[in-house]
Amino acid sequence: MGNPNEAMRIGYPCVNRSIGCTASSTFRLASYSEERVEAAVSSNLSCLSRMLGYNLRAGLLFFRISSDTVPFASHPVCRFDWRGRFRKELKEIGALAKDNGMRISMHPDQFTLLNSQDEGITERSIRELEYHCALLDAMNLPRSAKVQIHAGGVYGDKESASARFVERYKKLPSAIRKRLVVENDERLYSVKDLLAISGSCGIPVLFDSFHNECLNTGEKAADALRAAMDTWSDADSLPMTDYSSQEPGGRFGKHAEHIDIAHFRRYIRRTEGLDFDIMLEIKDKERSAIKALALARRMGRI
DNA sequence: CCATGTCAAGGTCAC
DNA sequence: GTGACCTTGACATGG
Numbered sequence: 474m475g476n477p478n479e480a481m482r483i484g485y486p487c488v489n490r491s492i493g494c495t496a497s498s499t500f501r502l503a504s505y506s507e508e509r510v511e512a513a514v515s516s517n518l519s520c521l522s523r524m525l526g527y528n529l530r531a532g533l534l535f536f537r538i539s540s541d542t543v544p545f546a547s548h549p550v551c552r553f554d555w556r557g558r559f560r561k562e563l564k565e566i567g568a569l570a571k572d573n574g575m576r577i578s579m580h581p582d583q584f585t586l587l588n589s590q591d592e593g594i595t596e597r598s599i600r601e602l603e604y605h606c607a608l609l610d611a612m613n614l615p616r617s618a619k620v621q622i623h624a625g626g627v628y629g630d631k632e633s634a635s636a637r638f639v640e641r642y643k644k645l646p647s648a649i650r651k652r653l654v655v656e657n658d659e660r661l662y663s664v665k666d667l668l669a670i671s672g673s674c675g676i677p678v679l680f681d682s683f684h685n686e687c688l689n690t691g692e693k694a695a696d697a698l699r700a701a702m703d704t705w706s707d708a709d710s711l712p713m714t715d716y717s718s719q720e721p722g723g724r725f726g727k728h729a730e731h732i733d734i735a736h737f738r739r740y741i742r743r744t745e746g747l748d749f750d751i752m753l754e755i756k757d758k759e760r761s762a763i764k765a766l767a768l769a770r771r772m773g774r775i
Numbered sequence: 776c777c778a779t780g781t782c783a784a785g786g787t788c789a790c
Numbered sequence: 791g792t793g794a795c796c797t798t799g800a801c802a803t804g805g
Contacts, residue, residue, distance in 0.1 A: 488799075500801065502783060541799090548783065583796075584784035597784070626786050660787080660796095728797090 479711050481775050482576050482750045484528070484535025485762040492527050494520035499544040510544055510553045517542050518562045525569050533762050535576045535713075535750050538608070546604040547597070556611050567612030576750055577618040578713060579605045588625035588638040595641060602649045609652060616651045617710030621679050624655055624662040624670060635666065639673040654679045656715065657701075659687035659726045664697040671704045678704045682740060683717035683754070687726050695743050702749060710750075716740065716765075717754040728754050732761035734768060741772055 656679040680701035
């Protein structure tokens with residue numbers, strides 16, 4: 474269950490609201506040109522570098538890179554050799570992360586569906602995964618830099634949909650398999666469903682604590698977390714997890730705008746003795762992450 | 776210059 | 791069967 478010699482890390486996804494740049498700049502497909510991609514990637518990488526510097530100074534050693542870093546990278550329209558053009562910048566960012574013990578991850582969005590009934594959708598999804606893994610490879614990051622997806626749709630029959638996921642996972646190129654992990658969602662696939670999938674193909678299960686609050690099979694959160702952690706090997710580094718809480722007054726399943734510090738304290742207390750990395754999926758990003766880190770330090774967990 | 780509608784991609788659910 | 795919703799920041803357009 475991960476390498477016990479590492480300290481836990483806390484981080485936030487994709488966007489920093491303090492430093493005044495974005496690493497997710499993109500444009501409309503209709504206005505696609507090689508010049509636009511190059512300009513966007515150039516600006517995104519320089520901002521990403523600044524964000525990692527900020528995170529390092531703040532002690533936030535876990536960060537999710539935006540899928541928009543290279544806009545349209547997996548789209549057929551894109552012929553741009555971004556790996557060649559930004560070779561140096563990508564390596565520098567990777568070195569910055571590695572040299573400082575930072576963990577990097579990515580999360581392709583809801584359109585990435587390995588288990589679709591439509592082979593074309595699966596094919597496009599695999600191209601999307603190839604892009605994500607190629608970006609992390611170009612940064613020279615180790616296999617602990619993971620790419621997380623959800624199990625996909627149910628299509629009226631979860632068992633066969635799960636079997637399709639397993640079958641397709643097994644056929645993936647090793648460059649993808651070594652990074653891919655699967656995360657429980659809030660409506661369709663519980664931790665228990667994913668443990669079954671993992672049992673059939675070995676994919677690590679990423680525990681999302683908030684989704685697990687929304688959808689579970691009655692077990693204690695710490696038990697579900699422990700079971701998910703057991704699917705990670707030492708080579709994968711510490712298990713990754715997502716954390717959030719319900720936005721008060723918001724629709725069921727809506728992520729909080731700001732950290733509910735009492736809720737987070739309970740979570741840290743209930744998971745005592747377990748070491749895992751925590752990605753805070755909270756709207757105000759680094760602001761809540763800084764508070765969470767301070768609390769985890771006071772509680773002696775980090 | 777600001778406000779508002781829109782953006783590559785799929786699936787589910789309410790109606 | 792159709793359309794709203796998911797989730798989301800940032801682009802693009804129109805006033």
